[in-house]
Amino acid sequence: SQQGEEDPQALSIQEGENATMNCSYKTSINNLQWYRQNSGRGLVHLILIRSNEREKHSGRLRVTLDTSKKSSSLLITASRAADTASYFCATDGTAGNKLTFGGGTRVLVKP
């Protein structure tokens, strides 16, 4: 199975609600990153959290990392219709040669 598995696969919420998605991975990492992809477009980097960090904020985004459980979560607060997209976590692995992506969480924010 993949390094980096997101849960849930799909999420539908109302505008203004919070959206939480999780990512689990299998091997040791140096960092974990979250990306957003709008339909038919390229990926946009959201946030990078290093293995020695536990929590990081960026605007309405909050990312946590638990290396003992090999898991991370992405919280989007006060969601907007424009947040509708697929969200992917990606890990680098100790070799750091490449990012390995999970299957993504498809988020639909209804106005």
Next chain:
Amino acid sequence: NAGVMQNPRHLVRRRGQEARLRCSPMKGHSHVYWYRQLPEEGLKFMVYLQKENIIDESGMPKERFSAEFPKEGPSILRIQQVVRGDSAAYFCASSPSQGARTEAFFGQGTRLTVV
């Protein structure tokens, strides 16, 4: 500073033809990655290149696929004798430093359709 530029955005090829996908990294970036994405799936790593060197090609199919990043010009992903299963979106990313230690910047992708 232009972002990562991929062309063409859409490419249609008949089975057996060759597909050439081009990627110009961001200015100052010397590390390029190619990923493939099937509909409703995540990105699958294909190859990591630095100028004139292939660093990691562990995700490349053994046959028909090749990649290069010459000293001058864009990185090229080449698929020979395409088959229907090659239909996918191919994304290129670049970064300023080694591997995945920092943020990667993605292009808009090339959507390859094999008919």
